[in-house]
Amino acid sequence: MIIPETRGQPSLPSPFSSYTLDEAFDEMLDASGQPRPPYLELYNRLLEMPPETLYQRQQAANTAFLNQGITFTVYGDNEGTERIWPYDLLPRIITSEEWEKIEKGLTQRITAINLFLKDVYNDGRILDDGIVPRWLIYSCKHFRREMRGVPVPRDTYVAVDGTDLIRLADGRFAVLEDNLRVPSGVSYMLANRHVMIRTFPALFGSYGVRPIDHYGQALFNTFLSLAPAGRVDPVIVLLTPGVYNSAYFEHAYLARQMGIELVEGRDLIVHDNVVYMRTTAGLKRVDVIYRRVDDDFLDPLVFRSDSTLGVPGLFNAYRAGNVTLANTIGTGVADDKAVYSYIPAIIRYYLGEEPILPNVETYLLSNEDHRKYTLEHLDELVVKAVGESGGYGMLIGPYSTAAQREAFREQIIANPRNYIAQPTLNFSRSPCIIDRQIEPRHVDLRPFVLFGEHVTIVPGGLTRVALQRGSLVVNSSQGGGSKDTWVLADAP
């Protein structure tokens, strides 16, 4: 079942002849079918461009990704077969005013989240004051008791955050979810820009697009600022689960960008609560670990004992203050989708401000009324497991089968704390090249927020596209693609 397109369609010239509008905000066209000012230049160029050219440029872009080995793997794929990164050539454009608001909103949000995490793992004032229910926190799978009272460098629990935004029908950006544990996708943001500049140099040049290639440097500086006190020339490493991990490309890419060592758990040794890496020149002390390994697998002595990806004794070294982990352990309590619904209250509590970026309406299924409503409207709502990512553990009501809804019903009743529901949002659509025509597809936006000495947000982020017509699932693991995101420089 596809969300019906109800309004009268504008009749547009090729290559836009199959372009349709519905209630969703269209990034390129306004309600009357006219191109919005930021897209005017792009629209006109596409009108003038011979259809073959567009197709050829898309092929060239695909080849560029393949040649550079920019691929991704989906869990369950055969070893050795990687997929080409699915990229759509047409940029997603954001004006500088829109971006200013996003930037302020994200800065506010990450600041409040770090204060929240510090509070929740120490005094718990927000829990005492009843703003966030205590049981919600303690029942959260990702709340790590081991972190109670552990001092965190610069109180920075989340140094790297990827927050997913969607644009609502009225044009406002809203936060769909935060990713505060091991957010990924930034390497694709950088790769997309790189390819864009090569395939559409004239168009890119005619717009004033803010650069993003300082991300590697900003990331490096963020980690540097978190090094344990007194360390001269701190050694930073990126801890990866290894070549079989689906995000390995990104790990290797970022390590290279930052000029730091890419290590696996087995390269690290903890001795006397100090972390070392085993090199041919002897043991080298490690000061900051950008860890792309989940909490559960970090230290077999403290967390999952069957983990071969971690480092025995790492947590003790961390507790002793001899090594910094970015992000810290236990940040998942703040990106739990049930806790997400309290973020506006959290912002008010710590900052005394109204949230600049709104949340999406969320039903907590541990709440009886919300649960009742949800179970009666499963075919209209999106149900999500609170601790998952990558689009897994999700039911999209309007696209689901009765069997899927039944399965979710049982899971919800069995473990209501583990689920939330949200209205199926018709979030914004952006023009994409589909089989030599241009058609709209749903997009979201994941800016990457760095919390170092200052909050640094590289303009734009990863725009993800649900490539299948009518689909709302943007995750690459489920058939999504991506676009280059252009944040325009201030108007002259």
Place this chain on the structure above:
Amino acid sequence: MLSRVADSLYWMSRYLERAEHTARLIDVQLSQMLEDAGADADLRWQRLLRSLRVSLDVQTGAYDITYSLIFDQDNPSSIVSCIAAARENARQVREQISSEMWEQLNLLYLQVKQTRMEQIWAAEPHKFLTSVKEGIYLFHGLLDATMSHSEGWHFIRVGRFLERATSTAALLDGHFEVFPIEATQYESEPLGYLSWVGLLRSCASFEAYCKVHTAVIRPAQVVEFLLLNADAPRSVRFACARMQDGLQAIAKTTNTRNSGRVERLTGRLRASLDYYQIDEILSDDMHEYLESIQRQCVLIHSGLYQVYLAYPIEVALTSRNAAHA
């Protein structure tokens, strides 16, 4: 560099050298079977099996032996297994090698994985085995041309030449076991001339030998060439020299203060090959001498691990880490 990374590069290199050596041995053997399938043919199979330390019986037959040595994935020393292992090691450290190297190795892997014994046996194994060798030559060409000649490159060299030294010694040992020579006969024309040519060809050294000694085959000179010739790229002496160069470069790059052990072992082996005379070797126990070379290679390999790859923490923390702590 990370010890694990150096380890993977070292083994990638050893596996490729092993695959190349095996391919050459089989190629020469099968070609010579066409030239002369006489009594010596069986002996030459024995020599091949002995030197590769494969416990198959000659009676198994050429087809099955060839299958086992090329395609059998249950045989960890088969060509397919070696190339797969080399590729897997390369995959773990892909960032360390150039993309041209990775693509070539991947191509070679796909090629051998997709080939069936029946295909090549009917057509002509020679073509397939040549393409394997050429695939590996190309890899080494790319290695020299596209990879920085820094620490990782040196570990690759050490692996390649250590493997070469030990397998050449093993080949000679296998040869003398099957074609023994009386001490008084080293300077005479040997029986089984073809088998001696085969020995040289198995080391890709027949033409080089002829340039030095003409086509006159004398066991003493063949041994001298394969063991002691300073310029022949496949002599044990040459391999040891390159191995030592590599180890010295690594010691320098890593600023190692206690590489003494592995350097001493390599130096000693090289010196013995630099300064020994052929008559000294011939008047001694040949088998014992060749075994001793292989034993020393094993010790060098262990030494490499002890110093650079798998050193115990206590040693690392006390001996040389004041600068790093």
